[in-house]
Amino acid sequence: MTEHILAAERFEADRAHLRAVAYRMLGSLSEAEDAVQEAWLRASRADVGDVGNVTGWLTTVVGRICLNMLRSRRTRREETLHVQVTDPALRPRDGGDPEEEALLADSVGVALLVVLDTLAPAERLAFVLHDMFAVPFDAIGPLIERTPATTRQLASRARRRVKGAAPAATPDLTRQRAVVDAFLAATRGGDFDALVSLLHPDVVLTADRFVVPTPEPVVVSGSHTVAKGAMAATGRALFTGPALLDGGVGLAMAPQGRLRLVLAFTVTEDGITEIDVIADRERLDGIEVAVLDA
The missing domain is CATH 3.10.450.50 (Nuclear Transport Factor 2; Chain: A,)
Known part of the structure; x- marks a missing residue:
């Protein structure tokens, strides 16, 4: 049985990828790290003997964890939305490095993170996994209890939100x-x-x-x-x-x-x-x- 348990070294090979997925899902570096750590705890206890694509499987594990975190976030609707912009809450949680968080936000795009934060959890999952990490809709659908066709529609709707309405016709x-x-x-x-x-x-x-x-x-x-x-x-x-x-x-x-x-x-x-x-x-x-x- 132990030969079917995921090795720590194999998980570490995908850690950077999984963190990238979680960050785009959650918009917070500290929360992304929490999600990846939870993914390791789950993966380390799972039988992966029949898993053909370990990276793809781990991506869906992280996606499911992030989906649950987003749903929990929406139910309490984040007190941080109501703090003043001068508050210490501007700093990452748990003593994280604000410069690292800022660099990561820059690499993804602050505007993209803002728009993603307005999406429903299922929309965000469908868009991030499909459009940003090429996960097929038939693999995303079970995570949100939707058919592949409905999952495609969710990603399309999210894509329209990301692009927004056509900018005003202005030459400057x-x-x-x-x-x-x-x-x-x-x-x-x-x-x-x-x-x-x-x-x-x-x-x-x-x-x-x-x-x-x-x-x-x-x-x-x-x-x-x-x-x-x-x-x-x-x-x-x-x-x-x-x-x-x-x-x-x-x-x-x-x-x-x-x-x-x-x-x-x-x-x-x-x-x-x-x-x-x-x-x-x-x-x-x-x-x-x-x-x-x-």
Whole structure:
């Protein structure tokens, strides 16, 4: 019987792949590590003698674990959605490395993680396993108790959410993307002069009362004042990435894959003229977030 037990070395060969699957399912590095560890505990007790594709089998094991975690998350609807963006909850759980989490979010795409977080658990599983890891629908269906055809429909629906509605027909969408990317790079790098160069001299930034927080919205103006404020937000910038926000290019901040804040920009030939910083959950829920084309 022991010859049919999965060896630890064989599991370790797939650990990086399994972590990648779990991270895209859960959006949190610490939760992904928990899911992979649970997968090992289950796999180490299973008889794999009849398993032809061990990697595929382990992928479905992790998928099922993540599905249960997502369902549990939705039933309690995450208290973290209601904390302020300045809270320590921005940091990964269990003392995780925020830089590692930020790098991983960048590699996957913050906007993608945000959209995935809006999907129902079954939709997320179908999309992630099929579209991102090429698991066939007939292998995914049993995990969510759906037929392959219904599973295909779930993945298709999720795919439409990821892509979003067609962006507004504007010739400067590419320029918007370049300016927003440059803004994020300058903020992360602490390059004050580069930030000022992107801003119109009379730029106006409005932050709703949930951003700071304050009793009333905060309004500041002037390129130097706005740039100084951005310099104070370099920590937030680690978990921020470009996204389509209602068809325009903006930035979404999503520590652990959950949307906390967006920056909507007005970009003209003279630079960034307006920045709207939104953390109000009701307003965030009304914004269509989609993934920008590469």
